[in-house]
Amino acid sequence: MNLEKYIIFPRKEGIELEKIIQEMADLYYDVEYTSGIEIYASKKETDFYIINFSQIPDFERFKYFVNYLAWGENHALQNEV
Template sequence: MESTNYILLHDPRQEDIITAVQQLTDLYADSGFTNGITLYKSTAKEELYILFFSNQPDFERFKYFVNYLTYPEIDNFKAKVFGYWTVTAADNLPQRYIGQRALVYVSEQDTEGDNVHAVFKEYESTIKMGFASGEEFQVLGEKEFSFSEPHLEQKDLSLIRTFTPNISLKKTTKPGCSIMMATFMAFGILLMWIIK
């Protein structure tokens, strides 16, 4: 199968991964990247699921997706999540990583919950990529594990589902916001009348 950007999930329960991917699809609907995510199950390897994107996300969103699928809002969710990404100049990583394959994951040693880590085939260090300003790129010590990528073949993949955002969950104006806005406008008009 042609190398592309995708996410692998090892050992989740199928109903949990379907719920998690739908939550992800709805949460990031405004990005456009989650429309048309396809979920496959491997027929060659037990309990292995693969997510492909019909609308390829940018690297920043891809990192969010890996993080989210590690910590979805599902009780007792358990899965090992690995994202595979080919680095481009647009990804804001140092020049030496451009063209490299990255294995993106959440470290078991991470206690913050808002980071991903990456290992590269050609380099001996783990890279921490935080989401907070100033935490975007940090070279750590030796790799937690070596880069590896499975060989995927279309004939070994069974389509489980294609996801689209649930439009009924689209964000709407909160009821309190309209009342608050009307109050501010009335106060402004009253203040202008008093000043005259």
């Protein structure tokens, strides 16, 4: 696991995390970092996922990805806030 760039994301009922990440990867299909995204269930905290990038994205895209997970189109945390 690449420990330089990762996102810790809370598990929420009804969220299809794989689908959300695939949507994001489809938006950036021509950028290398989307080909190496992996999802892990946290072993320490049972209510979290760890989203890891094997290819380190630039900081601007990394920030956009975090925002997309939290506030993207019709999913993620926007229904929880």
